[in-house]
């Protein structure tokens with residue numbers, strides 16, 4: 001019997017990875033004071049080092065980029081040292097680990113921001129809902145629109161964080177362009193109402209994402225930079241009037257950058273306003289993107305093998321299954337039953353539900 005394609009090696013940029021079962025980035029809120037990774041994070045990631053690749057959780061590129069309590073950063077010496085222990089430990093087990101670079105933009109609160117400043121965003125468009133702050137849950141605030149002259153400073157935050165990720169021993173980085181955070185807020189027209197070079201037509205709305213990607217690719221080589229997008233992005237109160245055109249333009253531009261991979265998130269539920277534009281995200285953009293394509297959201301072993309065998313993706317990222325099955329690759333290989341995840345411990349901060357699966 002032939003080996004299922006998910007369990008076959010793949011040449012990912014400069015790395016030959018042993019299988020195509022990728023661990024998706026997962027925020028677990030196990031960082032300590034000053035957003036420094038705790039030592040149990042080394043245990044957690046090392047337990048999962050048989051993944052073809054680990055994409056470590058979203059990590060703030062700057063104090064301004066933070067949106068959630070107890071999430072790690074990659075902007076201080078202390079954080080770099082702590083991450084180095086994680087990457088060393090994963091490397092001892094022959095794993096590969098990339099870091100996801102994150103700026104939440106409007107999805108923060110002044111109580112989480114340096115000096116109690118308002119969160120920054122492309123435009124003063126407030127997200128619905130509440131946010132967990134050191135003083136409890138608060139309504140979201142109307143963010144402050146970044147001035148045109150502040151934008152080079154944002155690109156620089158990513159550049160410096162990319163250098164820090166290298167110092168911390170990561171094998172590469174993934175730019176978090178998905179799920180309604182800063183770069184996605186610039187891209188989608190529901191949150192970008194600017195009239196400068198970063199707003200209006202899609203060429204302008206995609207500009208920040210592309211400038212950031214180019215800046216990060218100057219630090220790492222482009223074959224060590226991935227990018228994650230969510231073209232079905234309604235998460236975190238996002239909206240675009242024509243995602244097929246918006247994301248189609250961006251993805252065409254990404255072709256020229258020869259990145260390590262493009263990582264796409266499928267909608268988990270049918271999204272009404274998207275139906276007329278996009279039925280299934282990955283097969284649609286497969287026709288546009290020329291490089292390595294990773295897909296995610298809701299896959300199991302069979303559907304993961306199928307999407308690769310159908311020629312619609314090269315790699316499949318698994319999120320929740322990796323939370324509850326550190327040895328997911330082995331379970332896929334042997335057909336052993338998969339353990340269910342416990343949602344109640346996703347973000348609780350302790351070792352329970354984190355390193356005891």
Ligand SMILES: Cc1cc2nc3c(=O)[nH]c(=O)nc-3n(C[C@H](O)[C@H](O)[C@H](O)COP(=O)(O)O)c2cc1C
Nearest residue numbers: 024025026027057058296297298299318319320346
């Ligand atoms: C607990 C949890 C934390 C997450 N954190 C992140 C994150 O830090 N960055 C990100 O891009 N996506 C994050 N996601 C989304 C996952 O990467 C993934 O897209 C989602 O779980 C769907 O994939 P799955 O069906 O395989 O779980 C998170 C999801 C969960 C459940």
